[in-house]
Amino acid sequence: MLVKKKKGIFQEFYLVEILKGLYITFKNLFFARKVTLQYPEERRNYSERFRGVHYIKATNGVENCTACMLCPTVCPAECIHIEAGERADKEKYPIRFEIDVLRCCFCGMCEEACPKDAIKLSSIYEMSTTYREVYDKSFLLEQRGNK
Amino acid sequence: MPKCIIDGREVEFKPGEKIIEVAKRVGSVIPYFCYHPGLTVVAQCRMCAVEIEKMPKLQTACSTPATEGMVIHTKSPKTLQNQKATMEFLLINHPLDCPICDKSGECDLQDYSFDHGDAYSRYTEERRTYLDLDMGPVIKKNMNRCIHCTRCIRFGSEIAGIHEMVAVKRGNYTEITTIDGLPLQTGYAGNYADICPTGSLGLKDFRFKKRVWFLKKTPSVCEGCSTGCNLEIHQEDNVIYRCVPRENLEINRYWLCDEGRFNFNYLHDKDRIIHPTLFQDGAGQVSEWKEAFNLSKKTLAVQKTVILVGSDLTQEEGRLLQQFLPEHFPKADVYHFGTPGISSSAQDDSEDQILKRKSKTSNLHGFEKLGFKSFPGFPKGCQAVLVIRGGRAILPDLKGIPAVGLGVFSQSQASSFVAVLPGTAFAEKDGTVMNYQGVEQKLRQAILPPGQCKVLSEILMMWTHQKSSFGAA
Amino acid sequence: MDTFDWIVTGAKAAFLVVILLHVVPIMAWVERRGSALIQNRLGPNRVGPLGIFQSLADAVKFIFKEDPVPGHVEPFYYVLAPLVSLVPAFMTFGVIPFASSIQLGDRMIHFQVADLNVGLLYVFSIASLGVYGIIMAGWASNNKYSMLGSLRSSSQMISYEISMGLSVIGIVMVFSSVKLGDIATQQGELLTHFGPLLLPEALQFPRWGVFVQPVGFLIFLVSVFAETNRLPFDLPEGESEIIAGYHLEYGSMKFAMFMMAEYLNMFTASGLLATLYLGGWQLFPGMGYVLHEVQAYFQMSALAGDWTRIVFEVVSFGIKVGFFMWFFVWVRWTLPRFRYDQLMDLGWKVMLPLSLANILITSVFIFFGWV
Numbered sequence: 002m003l004v005k006k007k008k009g010i011f012q013e014f015y016l017v018e019i020l021k022g023l024y025i026t027f028k029n030l031f032f033a034r035k036v037t038l039q040y041p042e043e044r045r046n047y048s049e050r051f052r053g054v055h056y057i058k059a060t061n062g063v064e065n066c067t068a069c070m071l072c073p074t075v076c077p078a079e080c081i082h083i084e085a086g087e088r089a090d091k092e093k094y095p096i097r098f099e100i101d102v103l104r105c106c107f108c109g110m111c112e113e114a115c116p117k118d119a120i121k122l123s124s125i126y127e128m129s130t131t132y133r134e135v136y137d138k139s140f141l142l143e144q145r146g147n148k
Numbered sequence: 149m150p151k152c153i154i155d156g157r158e159v160e161f162k163p164g165e166k167i168i169e170v171a172k173r174v175g176s177v178i179p180y181f182c183y184h185p186g187l188t189v190v191a192q193c194r195m196c197a198v199e200i201e202k203m204p205k206l207q208t209a210c211s212t213p214a215t216e217g218m219v220i221h222t223k224s225p226k227t228l229q230n231q232k233a234t235m236e237f238l239l240i241n242h243p244l245d246c247p248i249c250d251k252s253g254e255c256d257l258q259d260y261s262f263d264h265g266d267a268y269s270r271y272t273e274e275r276r277t278y279l280d281l282d283m284g285p286v287i288k289k290n291m292n293r294c295i296h297c298t299r300c301i302r303f304g305s306e307i308a309g310i311h312e313m314v315a316v317k318r319g320n321y322t323e324i325t326t327i328d329g330l331p332l333q334t335g336y337a338g339n340y341a342d343i344c345p346t347g348s349l350g351l352k353d354f355r356f357k358k359r360v361w362f363l364k365k366t367p368s369v370c371e372g373c374s375t376g377c378n379l380e381i382h383q384e385d386n387v388i389y390r391c392v393p394r395e396n397l398e399i400n401r402y403w404l405c406d407e408g409r410f411n412f413n414y415l416h417d418k419d420r421i422i423h424p425t426l427f428q429d430g431a432g433q434v435s436e437w438k439e440a441f442n443l444s445k446k447t448l449a450v451q452k453t454v455i456l457v458g459s460d461l462t463q464e465e466g467r468l469l470q471q472f473l474p475e476h477f478p479k480a481d482v483y484h485f486g487t488p489g490i491s492s493s494a495q496d497d498s499e500d501q502i503l504k505r506k507s508k509t510s511n512l513h514g515f516e517k518l519g520f521k522s523f524p525g526f527p528k529g530c531q532a533v534l535v536i537r538g539g540r541a542i543l544p545d546l547k548g549i550p551a552v553g554l555g556v557f558s559q560s561q562a563s564s565f566v567a568v569l570p571g572t573a574f575a576e577k578d579g580t581v582m583n584y585q586g587v588e589q590k591l592r593q594a595i596l597p598p599g600q601c602k603v604l605s606e607i608l609m610m611w612t613h614q615k616s617s618f619g620a621a
Numbered sequence: 622m623d624t625f626d627w628i629v630t631g632a633k634a635a636f637l638v639v640i641l642l643h644v645v646p647i648m649a650w651v652e653r654r655g656s657a658l659i660q661n662r663l664g665p666n667r668v669g670p671l672g673i674f675q676s677l678a679d680a681v682k683f684i685f686k687e688d689p690v691p692g693h694v695e696p697f698y699y700v701l702a703p704l705v706s707l708v709p710a711f712m713t714f715g716v717i718p719f720a721s722s723i724q725l726g727d728r729m730i731h732f733q734v735a736d737l738n739v740g741l742l743y744v745f746s747i748a749s750l751g752v753y754g755i756i757m758a759g760w761a762s763n764n765k766y767s768m769l770g771s772l773r774s775s776s777q778m779i780s781y782e783i784s785m786g787l788s789v790i791g792i793v794m795v796f797s798s799v800k801l802g803d804i805a806t807q808q809g810e811l812l813t814h815f816g817p818l819l820l821p822e823a824l825q826f827p828r829w830g831v832f833v834q835p836v837g838f839l840i841f842l843v844s845v846f847a848e849t850n851r852l853p854f855d856l857p858e859g860e861s862e863i864i865a866g867y868h869l870e871y872g873s874m875k876f877a878m879f880m881m882a883e884y885l886n887m888f889t890a891s892g893l894l895a896t897l898y899l900g901g902w903q904l905f906p907g908m909g910y911v912l913h914e915v916q917a918y919f920q921m922s923a924l925a926g927d928w929t930r931i932v933f934e935v936v937s938f939g940i941k942v943g944f945f946m947w948f949f950v951w952v953r954w955t956l957p958r959f960r961y962d963q964l965m966d967l968g969w970k971v972m973l974p975l976s977l978a979n980i981l982i983t984s985v986f987i988f989f990g991w992v
Contacts, residue, residue: 016839019956026659026955037663069247070359085356093248093356116247 052109052122055100057141064142065119068095072111072120080104081111098138102128123147152218167209167220168196176222179231179260181238181345182297183210186402187306193297195234195260199224206230228264235265238295241276241320242346249293251347253360257295278323284331286406287340288355289324293348296322300340300349307403308334309502324348336502338409339402342392351390353410358389366594367394369581371460371510371540371574372408374496375503376583379404381412381575381594388412388575388595399583405503414539415575415595419558421568422599430563437600441614443567444552450531453477456523456544458537458555459486460509462579462591465604466518469536472608477534483523484515486541491522496584505584509541510574514582535565536604539573554607570601577603625728633734637714644946645884646676652950659954686873691762694870698761703871703878706754709747710885716740717892718802720902720934723927732902732931733802740801741793744893745786748848751882752778755850755857755867758879762870770866773961774857777847780965781854784972785844791837791983792830792897804830805901814991827906830898836979838898840972845890847968850883852953856961891945892938899941902934 038045058065068085080103086096111120123146128134149160154167154176161170166189171178181193189211197206201219206226214220221227239261246252278291298315301324305311310333312326326332332340340349363382370377370391377400379391391412393404414420424440425432455477457469473482486509490496493516496507523544526533532550535543539556546564553562555571562568575594582588597603602610650665650673657664665675690696720732737743752775759771796804811825812832831838847854858866868879895901904912912933916926959967 019952022955023951026951029661030655030658033661035658035663036661037657039663067247068356069252070362071247074359074361087356092245 047124047126049124051124051126052107052112054102054123054125054128054146055105055111055136055141056121056123056143056145056147057098057119057138058121058147059142059144063091064094064138065117066095066098066115067091067093067117067119068098069093069116071114071116075110075114077108077110078104078106095138098141100136100141102134102136121147150214150216152214152216152220154220155222161214164213167198167200167207167212167214167218170214171198171209171220171222178209178222179264180210181256181260181295182299184299184302184343184402187299187302187343190298190302193234193238193295195231195238197227197230197234198222199226231260231264232266235261236270239265239269240271241292242295243275243292245293249290249347250350250355250360251293251344255347256345276320281325281329282331283326283349284333284337286337286352287332288350288352290348290350291323291325293346294324295346295348296324297345298324299343299345300324303336303339303343304334307339307502308336309500310334313340335406335500335504336403338404338406339393342404343402353413354390358384363389364594366575366592368575368592368594369510369589370400370404370408370411371538371581371591372405372411372508373499373505374493374507374510374512374584375399375505376510376581376587376589377404377408377503378589379408381592383575383594386595386598388415399585399587400503403503407504411540412575414556414558415573415598417558419560420598421553421557421559421562421570422597422601423570424600425562425568425570427563427565427567432559432562432568437569437610438614440567440569441611444534444569445611445614447550447552447566448477448532448534451479452527452529453480453532453534454526454530454549455480455482455534456485456536457482457515457520458509458535458541459484459507459512459515459520460538460540460574461511461515461536461555461604462577462581463511463514463518463588464579466511466515466520468605468608470518470520472612476611480534481527482520484512484520485523485537485544486512488542488544491524492516493584507584510583511581513584513586514580514588517582536571538571554604556601569607570597570599571607572597572601572603576601629730630734633732634715637734638711641711641714641885641888644888645881646680648884648887648946648950649679649880650676651947652953655947655950656954659951680877683874683877688873688875691870693763695761695763698757699870700875702754702758702761703875703882704754705757706751706882707878707885709750709754710882710889713744713747713889714885714892716743716801717889717896718805718901719892719938720931721806723931731802732935736800736802738800741789741799741804744801744889745782748886748889749778749782751886754879754882758871759867762867764870766863766865767867767869769863770857770859770869773863774850774867777850777854777856777964777968780968781844781847781972784840784968784976785848787973787976787980788834788837788840788844789897790976791834791979794980794983794987795830795833801896801901805896805903808900809903817989817991827900827903829900829903834898834979834983836975837983840976840979841898842894843967844972845894846949846952847964849886849890849949851887851949853956853959854964855953855958856964859958861958887946887949888942891942891949894945895938895941901941902938904933904937905940908933908937 068083073081080101082099083095084097085093109122112122125146151158151160154171159170159174168178178196180196182190191208191211196209198209199221200207252258280289280291283289301313304313314327316323341351362384366381368381370379378394378396380394381388382390391409395402423434424437426435455473487507490507493513499506530549535551535553537555551565553565553568556573557568574591576597578593579591580588654664666672668674668678715734716737718733722729722731755774756771759767793799796807808829810828812828813820850857868876
C-alpha cells in the first residue's frame with residue numbers, strides 16, 4: 002500500500018533540504034575522521050583467528066596429514082584434492098595435496114574437520130598472484146605464518 | 149502363527165525364527181557384530197543381548213529363537229547398559245585410526261560406537277598390538293582393528309569351502325590368521341572384506357583409493373559368468389572403484405566371487421580402445437567415426453562373411469542385432485560366441501559348486517532363447533568377420549581373416565583387426581541378461597562411456613545413416 | 622583584420638585552449654579527491670604531492686591503452702561520436718569574457734576570443750550540438766543500454782533546454798543584450814532598487830544577475846545540471862540501471878574524450894553562470910579597493926595599472942568559475958539520482974511554468990522601471 006507521507010512546506014520545497022544535504026557533505030569534507038588505511042605502510046591488526054593462506058602442519062619434519070579426506074568432504078567449495086598413498090614411515094599419507102585457492106572461500110571448515118590438526122589456516126592474507134594458483138603439497142608444507 | 153511381543157508390539161513370526169530377525173523386520177534394530185544371516189550363529193560378541201521377561205539374564209537375540217508369548221525388551225535400561233559395556237570392551241584395544249582405515253564410513257564398529265559407545269575411553273594401559281603377515285593378493289589384514297567376531301573363519305569353512313582362517317592363542321591374545329600364515333587360497337576372498345565388521349580385513353585393490361562416502365552406488369548384475377550375481381557398482385566421477393555383492397537369496401545370497409568383483413578393472417584399462425581405431429600391421433591409429441565406418445563397410449563388402457556376436461551382450465542388444473544384421477548382411481552367417489568349449493547351455497555347469505559357472509559370459513542362456521546359433525568354426529572361403537561383443541566374451545582364433553570389431557576391445561586383442569568401433573561394457577549401458585536359471589535381471593548404467601565409446605544402438609544408427617563412400621574415400 | 626588582430630585572437634584562443642585542457646585533469650583530480658573526502662576516504666594521494674599527478678597518470682593510461690573497436694558497432698559513427706561531443710565543448714567558451722578590455726595604443730583588446738553579437742544564442746546552439754555526439758554514440762554502439770542512455774540524454778536535453786533558454790530571457794530583458802561582454806559590463810553598475818523600494822546609497826550593491834534574477838538563476842542552475850548530465854540528472858549514464866549508458870562500449874582515449882567533454886561542458890556552464898549571474902569578470906566587493914592600493918603602492922604607470930586590473934579580473938572570474946565547478950562536484954556527491962519520471966516532472970511541470978512566470982514578472986518590473 003502506498004502511504005502518502007505528510008510533508009511540511011520546507012520538505013516539499015526541496016531547495017532547503019538540498020542545502021541541508023550540502024551542509025552535511027561539507028562537514029564531512031573537512032571535519033570527519035578519514036577511515037582510509039594507507040595499506041603498505043599501515044596494516045590492520047587482524048584477530049588471532051583470522052583465516053588466511055593454508056599450510057599443513059608437520060611434526061618432526063613429517064606432515065601430520067593422513068589423507069583421511071575429511072577436508073575435501075567438508076569443503077563447501079570443493080577446492081581440496083588429495084591422493085592417498087603408502088610409504089615406509091607412514092601408513093597413509095597424501096601423495097598429492099592440492100588446494101585451488103581461486104575456489105577456496107576461506108571458511109576454515111577444513112581446519113575444523115581435520116582430526117590430525119594437519120591443515121591450518123595461517124594469518125597471511127597477501128596472496129595475490131598473476132596466475133591461477135593451485136597450492137601444492139610442497140608449498141603447503143612450508144610452515145609460513147604458523148600459529 | 150505364533151506371536152511374541154517386542155518393545156510392546158505384538159509380532160508374528162515363523163517358528164524357529166531368531167529374535168534378531170523378528171526384531172529387524174519390525175524395526176526394532178538390535179546391534180550385532182558376529183551375527184551374519186548367511187553364516188552359522190555363534191553368539192560371541194554379546195552385542196545383541198536383549199532382555200526377555202521371565203529370564204534371569206540377558207539373552208543373545210541372534211541365537212535365541214522366538215517363542216509364543218515371549219516378551220522382549222530391546223531398549224530397556226539393562227539392554228542399553230549391556231550394549232554400552234560391550235562397546236567399551238570392544239574399543240579397549242581398537243586403535244583410533246579411522247582417518248586411515250578404508251572401512252570408516254561403512255564400519256559397523258564405527259556406527260555402533262557412535263550409537264551406543266562413549267566418546268571417551270577409560271583405558272590408559274598400552275594397547276594390544278600385532279604384527280601382520282601378508283594374506284595374498286586380495287586381502288590386506290590389520291589385526292589391531294580386529295574384534296574377534298570370527299565371521300571370516302565361519303565364512304571360510306561354511307561358504308568358501310576352505311577352512312583357512314583360524315583363531316590362534318587365547319583370550320586377549322587371540323589372533324585371527326591363516327593356517328601357517330599361508331596366503332588365502334579361495335576364489336571368494338573379497339567377501340572377507342565385506343563381512344568384516346571392522347577394517348581389519350580390507351581389499352588391497354581398494355586400499356586408499358577412495359573414502360566410501362564419496363562413492364555413488366548403482367545396483368547392477370555381474371557379467372562374469374552365467375550365474376548373474378547381484379552386485380552394486382560403486383563409482384565416483386565416472387570411475388568405478390569397486391563392486392560389492394548385493395543380497396539376492398535366490399542367486400548369490402550375500403556373496404560374490406573375486407573374478408566378478410574385480411572384473412570391472414578392464415573398463416578403465418589404459419589398453420582399452422576408446423576411439424574409433426584403424427589398424428595397420430598391428431598398430432592402432434585413432435581415426436574418425438566416418439573413416440572407421442567406411443573401412444569397416446569396405447572390409448565386410450565381400451561374398452562370404454561371418455558375424456560373431458558375443459553372448460556377453462544384453463537381450464536388447466541381441467534383439468537389435470537380429471533385426472539389423474539380416475537387413476545389412478543378408479548373406480552372412482550369424483553365430484554367438486563366449487567361452488571356448490562352452491557353446492550351449494547344456495555344456496554350462498557349475499564350476500565349483502558355489503557360485504562360479506563354466507560359461508564366462510552372462511547371457512549365454514538368453515542368446516539361446518533369442519535363437520542365436522553357436523559358433524561351429526569358420527566355414528571354408530570366409531573372407532571377413534564382424535565381431536560384436538561387450539568386454540567379456542573370449543575371442544576365438546580368427547585365423548588371419550580380416551576382422552572388424554564392434555564393442556569393447558583392448559589394443560592387444562584387436563591388433564590383427566582391420567578396424568574397431570568402440571562400444572560399451574556392462575557398467576556403461578542399461579539392459580537385461582538372463583542367467584542359467586532363466587531369471588532375467590537388469591544391468592544398470594553406472595558410468596558414462598569413456599572417450600568416444602557409444603552404445604550399440606547408436607553405433608548401428610550411425611552405420612545405417614552413414615553415406616557409404618568407400619572407393620571414393 | 623590585420624596581422625595584429627590575428628596575433629591577438631590567436632593568442633587568446635591558445636590561452637583558452639591551454640586553460641581548457643588543464644581544467645579536465647584538474648577537475649578529475651578534484652572530483653576524485655572531493656568525493657573521497659566527502660565519503661570519509663582519502664582518495665588518490667600517491668602520485669605527486671596530494672596525488673595531484675594522478676590525473677597525469679590517468680591520461681598516460683588513457684593514451685597508451687589498447688583502443689579496440691568492438692565488432693558489433695557501426696565503426697564510422699562509433700569513432701565520430703566522441704569527437705562530435707568534444708568539439709562543441711571546446712567551442713562554446715570562446716564567447717565568454719574572462720576579463721574586461723585594455724587600451725593598447727589606439728586599439729581596444731577584449732579578453733574574449735570572439736565578442737559575437739549573438740553571444741548567448743551561440744552558446745546555446747553550439748552546446749546543444751554536443752547531444753548529437755551522445756546520440757551517435759548510443760546508436761553506433763549497437764547496445765541496448767547505450768541506446769537507452771542516449772535516448773534519455775536527448776529527451777532530457779530537450780526538456781531542460783526550454784526552461785534554460787526561457788530563464789535566460791529574463792537576463793536578456795534586464796540587460797537588453799545577448800552579447801555576453803555587454804551583460805558582464807552592465808553588471809558592474811549598482812542596483813538602486815529592491816523591487817519597488819528605492820535603496821539608500823549605503824545598501825546599494827552590484828547589479829549582478831543573481832540579485833536581479835534570483836528565480837531565473839535557480840532555474841538556470843538546475844537546468845545546467847541537466848544539460849551537462851551531472852548528478853542528480855546523470856540518467857544517461859546511470860550505472861546502476863543502464864551500466865554506463867551511451868559510453869558503455871567505449872574505452873581508452875575515446876572514453877576519455879567523453880569525459881573531457883563532460884568536464885568542459887561543466888566549465889562552460891560555470892563560466893556562463895558566472896558571466897550571467899555573478900557579474901562575470903567584475904571584481905568582488907573590496908577587490909577594487911585593494912587594486913587601487915596596489916596600483917598606488919607600486920606607483921604604476923597607466924598601462925601597468927591596467928594589466929594589474931586585468932589580472933585581478935581574471936582572478937575574480939576564476940574564483941567565480943571555480944566555485945561553480947566545485948559546486949558541481951559538491952552536489953554530485955550530495956544528491957542521489959532522480960528517477961526518470963521525476964526528472965521529466967520537474968522539467969515540464971515545475972521548471973517550464975516557473976520560467977514563464979519569471980519572464981512575466983520580469984517584464985512587469987521592467988515596465989515599472991524597477992530594475
